[in-house]
Amino acid sequence: MFLGRYAYTVDEKGRLTIPARFREALTGDVVITRGLDRCLTVYPAEVWQELAAKVNALPITDPRGRSLRRLLFAEAESVKLDRHGRVLLSEWLRKYAELTPSAGAIIVGLDRFLEIWNPTRWEAENAHQIAMMEEDPALWETLHL
Numbered sequence: 001m002f003l004g005r006y007a008y009t010v011d012e013k014g015r016l017t018i019p020a021r022f023r024e025a026l027t028g029d030v031v032i033t034r035g036l037d038r039c040l041t042v043y044p045a046e047v048w049q050e051l052a053a054k055v056n057a058l059p060i061t062d063p064r065g066r067s068l069r070r071l072l073f074a075e076a077e078s079v080k081l082d083r084h085g086r087v088l089l090s091e092w093l094r095k096y097a098e099l100t101p102s103a104g105a106i107i108v109g110l111d112r113f114l115e116i117w118n119p120t121r122w123e124a125e126n127a128h129q130i131a132m133m134e135e136d137p138a139l140w141e142t143l144h145l
Contacts, residue, residue, distance in 0.1 A: 001025075002109030007119065009104045014094055015086040016105055018042075022114065023085045032093060033076035035115055037125060040089070040097045042114040089116075097121075 006019045018026060031048040035041040043051065055072055058065030075096070079087050089099065098118040099105050106122040108115045117125070133139055 001111055002114050003111070004109050005122075006107045007104060008107060010089065010094065010099050010101050012101055014089045014091065015082075016089055016099075016107075016116065017084065017086045018081060018114075019107060020085060022107075022109065023081060026081055029078045029080060030087070031076050031078055032087065032089065032116075033072055034093070034096055036071075038097060038121060039118075039125075040093055040099075040116040042087075042116065044113070047112045 002022055002025070004019075004021075008017050008019075010016050025044055026042070029045050031043045031045070032040055033043075051072070055065070055068055058068065060066065075093060077090055077093070081087055094100070097116060098121065099116065103118055103120070106117040106119050108117060108122070
């Protein structure tokens with residue numbers, strides 16, 4: 001289970017350290033791809049396989065299904081953490097998510113996967129989520145808590 005938010009740096013080579021508490025769940029191959037909100041998404045292999053099966057079940061004749069395939073698979077990379085717990089982010093993924101050594105990165109745990117954000121984008125997205133919950137408290141009711 002991935003929980004919490006962590007601030008890290010991206011080095012000049014594009015490497016990003018994954019928080020130590022997440023590393024055990026990310027042994028072997030992990031998949032990094034574009035997220036839906038200009039962030040990157042990191043999937044453990046088993047979660048990626050479940051997602052890939054769902055996407056591949058969409059009809060190829062559906063334009064939205066083709067678009068989703070392209071979004072997820074075309075820029076996806078299978079990587080392994082190095083012995084220091086780092087992943088190498090490709091230049092195009094760093095560019096997509098606006099991750100630079102000077103900006104750093106925010107790593108967010110979302111239970112079964114991680115997101116990697118540009119800190120400025122994360123703060124804006126987080127503020128948006130808080131505002132949305134304040135404007136519509138009924139969203140919490142959908143959880144049946």
